[in-house]
Amino acid sequence: MNRLSLLDRAFRWVLRLCLASSLGFPKTVVSIAVILAAWGGYLYFFDLPILTDRDQLLNSELELNRLRQVYREKFGDDRYLVLVVTLAEKDSEGGLPSVPGTDDRDRMKQVARAWVDQLSSRPDLFPKVVDRMDWAELRSSVLLYLPEEDFKATTSFLGEHMPSWRGWLEQPSLQSLAAFADEVLVAAAATGEQERGNLEVLIGGLEEFLRSVNGQLQSELRVEEARLPGSVRSGTVQQESLHSVVERFRRELVFEMSRGRMDAEGALFFAEGRILTVFADVRGDPGRQNRYAEGVEFAQARLDEVMASHGTGLEAGLAGFPALEYEEMRTGLKDISRGTLITLVLVTGLFIWGFRSLIRPLLAVLCLCLSLGMTCLLVWILVGHLNLIAMVFAIIMVAVGIDFAIHVTTHYERYRWEGRSAAEAIESTMFSLGGAIWLGGITTAAAFFSAYFTEFRGLSELGLISGAGLLICIPCMCIVYPALLQLTDREEVSPADRLLKKGAGRYQLSVGVRPWKVTNLAAARALILVAAVLVALSYSCGQYHVDTNLLNLQEEDGEANRWQRLLLTTDDVATFGIAIFQNRAELEEARERLESSELVRRTESLYPLHEQMKRNLLEPVCAAVEQLEPLEESVTDLSASRRQVWNLRQRIRRFGSRSQEAQTHLKGVETELASLYRTLGALSSEHHGAGVNSLDRELHDLSAEMRTELRSAVCPPLLDSGNLPSLLVDRFLGKDGSLALFVYAKKNVWNQDELEEFVDEVRGIVPDIFGEVISFYENGRSLINSFLQSALYALLAIVLLLLLWSRSIRTTLLVISPLTASVGLLLGLMKWGPYDVPWNYANFFALPILIGIGVDSGIHLVRAWNSGIPLAFSSASKAVLLSSLTTTIGFGVLATSDHVGVSSLGYILFWGILFSLICSLLLLPTLLGVFARRTYESED
């Protein structure tokens, strides 16, 4: 290059300034740097807040993020920690937890209750814990909240058999009750496969009821035991009041009819009762890197205690966004910290090994640490905080910043080897290399700065901080590092001395790769052609798929991940879209359309679905109940009751004769009926004493209660916030009276394609839908767009700066050729390599690092080539080799991380930088040999 470019002239001026300060006032320079870095370090550890709330990293301009903020103000948080309790036993098919029986469900509820009690000791961490829906509050409207199919079955069942139940409801007695049970059994037996559960509950309830009645009557009999025939059961009968038996039976039936959704105590069961959930609003500490750590760790520790005492045969774990975020942050931060540290250690080690020297590499690493500290100070001044994504800047600076140090050290060592003093070597290094350092640094920084203009706040701040960090790193390497060298390296060493002391091998190692000699132009062109084809193929068939499933990023064996996946495969209650309406008419209209969509699993709101239609169906049943005659006091007719019990028993026997299974189920009822029949036979009218009277009174009360409940269920009052459970009101009614509608997707929302389909569909109906599930989509898209945008901006910035520097399209193309080729090869490897590694939210960060290192290597090599000095190219290639190897090995460590996202980041960086190295040292020299031929005056 005969005439210096404007940039080169500017660099020379800056370098003179650098040299003047580093050589003139080395102690002052180092002192200032240490003070600034220490201040920055202090701020990082004690004062610099870290934004870990994902929402704060989003694009605040997005309408859905604004809507979400509004929702939280009106309705509270929509992200809950979810306790999931299941049976340890699994179904043979599908591996889902087994459906629990009544006792199992009680034990599951015991675990949940105990956990909630523990959490209540920390209201500061868990301001709200929801473990039950108080159906008692909803009793009068409970039918309306049944799923439509179950509602219709129940209503039709009630409507059809109401006439035959009149006897029991109007004249309660043992005989009318037996007739009632007979009717119910016949009707229930006619129902389909799905209602088998109802029938089983019915039979179980009947058996218990009969046992209780029999117990009462036998107590009566024991008064005159002498009159008992031998066949009648004697001894103490475990007696339970009819009321409690019926209450339990009613709970069971409601639970069964609602497919496990309506537990009588309001416990939140899902998936036919397989899963019991508790929702806890957990407070995060925005000042902590892992904001939910305290809450989730406390909740998990209490759960472990509870499980140790109550959890035999059960499994329990935590799911929901706080648990997922906690787990991700824990493994992610652990892996990133470990990765950064190991990278730093390995880089330093390789540095030391590469230069066979301890002091210089350590000084370079110290310098790097100082620049990190100063960057923190700058962040504090410019941004005021760090964020979850921007924290990656440390790794970027270690990876790219160390390159500057390696280049400076390589050149410095060469000049020192030539016998120059430290000051002379520094001066020579700066004049020969400083320009390339500044150019490479500024170009890479420009690439990072370009991310500042993207819409995603997390990435935008990362770009700003990393760019600024690199701009700090360059003067550090050009002023502070030379100052440190000047202060520490006072030894006068001649080349001869060095050769005598260390041997010639050291010299060979220090020269690195010699300039490529293209002796066979045709072979070189063929090589370039093959490389071009390979790269083009890699680009055209490479990996462009982005896996947006956040669960796939998590540690595979992670607890929260496992439980969240269980929710996902059964009934995911934690991910939904939210729409807000100002009035019910709007809500109902939208809900109707959403419910008819193939992509919507269900919707939830304050009001039951299709309330009016349900009310219309209930109207005739309600009318029939209203027309019931006033309840009469009636007396059990022993003979009539006996006849009814006989017939009921024969009915049961008939049902039992249908199959072995039916017989097994009905055996208990039949036995109870036979016993009751005999007891009734033993009781004569003259024994009709206190026991029978008490039974009559109890039956009367039961009938009265059943009438009241039936009337209340089939003639529900108008619903308003006053007669609805507070849980529903809290969840779905805003402070200003607005109404929330939750929309659950039928397909897997963690799959980007299915999520996109869902979002498109629901947006067609409710354009303003938002919520975590929509945020996945929008923010995921925004993040991907931002990355692509920043990559494009970075490329433009690099090309412009290179053009400005070189004033040559050819040189510019040659500089970026290793980067372009290595990215292409990486895309191909990701797709067709031994592992299909898709892009994801974590490994996207590899792109800016690859761009930085790739461009930097290109600049150093092309500039060294253009200098016409073979030793300069050797030094540059050695620096490229060392810096790339250090970074490759350092990041390779990340590939062994538990966190799948971090691991894939390590994998991509390892191969990306390796490809970049190969392209820089093999392809670029060949390209230079063909397209920028140079004759060296002296190659030795």
Place this chain on the structure above:
Amino acid sequence: MRAKTRIPLPLNWVLVLALGFYLTAPGLSAPVESGFLVVKYGDESASPELAAEFLEKLATFLGAPIDRGPLKGWIANTPAEAARILRDAHPILLLGPPGLYLELELQQQLPMEVLVQVPRMGATSERYVLVAPKKSELSVENLRGELVRTVFAFDRTYLERVVFPASFQPGVDFQLEPSTNMADEIFLLLEVPEESAASALLLDTELALFFQQDDMVWPELKVVWQSEELPRDLVVAVGSEWTSTEIQRLKRHLLGMKDDPGGAEILELMSSDGLVPCNFELLERARAKYRRSP
């Protein structure tokens, strides 16, 4: 190269019209629904509502070996209902009592072929019994004029011609009335005989076996009379559309029912251990009696 053969235009039109005619002709535009009829007189669970699941399973099983599209199942528990379905729906298969088969045979409206018979509760032949309380003095000799109750629907002709001997005929030697609740009849007979209108009950084999298994019932009853051995319920192919290959295939399928998982489920619902070849000797005797009587 061979020249393309072109169909002249008018012929095209003729073909189109013929096809249109064929498709719109009565009986051709929509395929006739093939089905089967299950008849069980006097069994309240033999109703479309209670037996829906059974019919669905049976349709799947019966449809498997024959190429008639999805089969539809009907069920009847009274002679009137059975007759209505036979008249309106023209089932191609009948699973029912031998009396119904003999009546259809006598009418000679359609060709029929007996495939197998249906044992239930271990009984491979039918035997009707008259039962009365053990403590009563009732016997065949003093039954004249007494009231006998049986299930709510029965085939009076079959009972008169085949079940009861000429010397002991319902309506002549005793009164026979239906009852909607045989269990209740037994209760009245045993517990409050003074309130019971009937003196004895007529039970078919299945019902008799059912009560035999009840230690609260059978020890209190005595058998006053029992019929000769009679044929069991039959499975009969009805209509002229059956080919002998289809008949054989279906017969094999039915005989292997207990070895088929779906078939075993159906058999359990029918309280049967498996279908067996028809006892033609008993059937022939019943046929002779049925035809001989006026």
